[in-house]
Amino acid sequence: MSGINVWISVVLYIIFAPIAGGLIAGIDRIISARMQGRVGPPLLQPFYDVFKLMAKESIAVNRQQKLYVFCFLFFVIVTGAIFFAGGDLLLAIFALTLASIFLIIAAYSTFSPYAYIGAEREMLQVMAYEPMVILTVVGMFMVTKSFNVLDIASYSQPLLYTLPGIFLGFLFILTIKFRKSPFDISMSHHAHQEIVRGVITEFSGPELAMVEVAHWYENVFLLGIVCLFFASNWIIAIVLAIVVYLLEIYIDNNNSRLKWQHTLGSAWIVALILGVGNIAFLALR
Amino acid sequence: MSYMPKSPWLVHYDASSCNGCDIEVLACLTPLYDVERFGILNIGNPKHADIFVVTGSVNEQNKSVIKNIYDQMPNPKVVVAVGACASSGGVFRECYNVQGGVDNVIPVDVYVPGCAARPEAIIDGVVQALGVLEGKYKNMVKVAK
Numbered sequence: 352m353s354g355i356n357v358w359i360s361v362v363l364y365i366i367f368a369p370i371a372g373g374l375i376a377g378i379d380r381i382i383s384a385r386m387q388g389r390v391g392p393p394l395l396q397p398f399y400d401v402f403k404l405m406a407k408e409s410i411a412v413n414r415q416q417k418l419y420v421f422c423f424l425f426f427v428i429v430t431g432a433i434f435f436a437g438g439d440l441l442l443a444i445f446a447l448t449l450a451s452i453f454l455i456i457a458a459y460s461t462f463s464p465y466a467y468i469g470a471e472r473e474m475l476q477v478m479a480y481e482p483m484v485i486l487t488v489v490g491m492f493m494v495t496k497s498f499n500v501l502d503i504a505s506y507s508q509p510l511l512y513t514l515p516g517i518f519l520g521f522l523f524i525l526t527i528k529f530r531k532s533p534f535d536i537s538m539s540h541h542a543h544q545e546i547v548r549g550v551i552t553e554f555s556g557p558e559l560a561m562v563e564v565a566h567w568y569e570n571v572f573l574l575g576i577v578c579l580f581f582a583s584n585w586i587i588a589i590v591l592a593i594v595v596y597l598l599e600i601y602i603d604n605n606n607s608r609l610k611w612q613h614t615l616g617s618a619w620i621v622a623l624i625l626g627v628g629n630i631a632f633l634a635l636r
Numbered sequence: 637m638s639y640m641p642k643s644p645w646l647v648h649y650d651a652s653s654c655n656g657c658d659i660e661v662l663a664c665l666t667p668l669y670d671v672e673r674f675g676i677l678n679i680g681n682p683k684h685a686d687i688f689v690v691t692g693s694v695n696e697q698n699k700s701v702i703k704n705i706y707d708q709m710p711n712p713k714v715v716v717a718v719g720a721c722a723s724s725g726g727v728f729r730e731c732y733n734v735q736g737g738v739d740n741v742i743p744v745d746v747y748v749p750g751c752a753a754r755p756e757a758i759i760d761g762v763v764q765a766l767g768v769l770e771g772k773y774k775n776m777v778k779v780a781k
Contacts, residue, residue: 380672384670384672387667388667389667389670389672389673390670390672390673391670391672391673392672392673392674392675393675396642396643396675399639399642399643399675400643400645400675402639402643403639403640403642403643403686406638406639406640406773407686407710407711407712408710408711408712408776409710410683410708410710542645542677542678542679542680543680544679544680544681545680545681548681551684552681552683553683554683555683555684555710556710559684
């Protein structure tokens, strides 16, 4: 993509990703409620929540905390901007990891016991999903011979045909990234407290709103990677992303939370069997 | 018109209640009443909450806890005293260890009567509290200006 087009897509992403992310969160809450036999909140409820949080008083434990949370939001936006501008996929993944690190530092900086446990559990989550994310990028590189999102997207054949194992492995860690049961060990997106939402215990008002908006940006980016597996036909790609998200909601409502040992163990086993297996198959072919 | 009344998150504290009112508070979250229809979440973390729902009477043991939770909540915030004990001390009012209602420790905005308070009454109380919350927010904005 040439100069001006890159900036147009970045601006479009920055404006429309939170709108899409918020709507996805709203649909998620309604479907979850229906699965539990409830009516559920209005579609725009996530937006009401964020606008309310922005209007609330901000109680920061210390000065750095706000900066760290802002950096979390900023680097999540950078991740998506690199991705949707057709940039380097590997760089986008590293920016996302940096963003997660800022969230962990923000939690640590508060010196609260719950935030400490939450930060530790968040770190375990990062350890759990990171190998599979890297393997996904490596797999895409081995097929298309490029780390460039634009080259991967314009590859003639859908990646799903050559990377079925990696796709399934990526679905597995997507449950962790979307913060859904059974792997929502550090920051469940449902109304919980204490250890299950340890990371955000000490954030209030505008900071919590920033964490929420960052989560929307992140979800849109992750669904973008799902679309990449079928990028040659964008209608099928979007249908695939919708089906994947519905599957995640279904899994979320049908599982109880696992211990962190199980999260870490199962994520690594899946990365080893599906991820490494698929790459070994590609290499030996 | 702010977004305050559209997304009230509440923190619920059981101050030496007999659990009658607590069960009714939790009943509001069930499919029959489903308070999430109004965006109400039982958030459980005072730093995220807008509405403080207290059940049961105040005694020496939980006085400091109630005050602590109230102080940790960011402004604007409202307090709903659910049940006879939280409103006035109820049948335990004259006990040697009971101080009376929640309003002995923190300012209460809405009193929900009943022993135990019915879920309908609790929802009605919370919805009334939303009006108070909106008023407090407007006042906060006015003071800031």
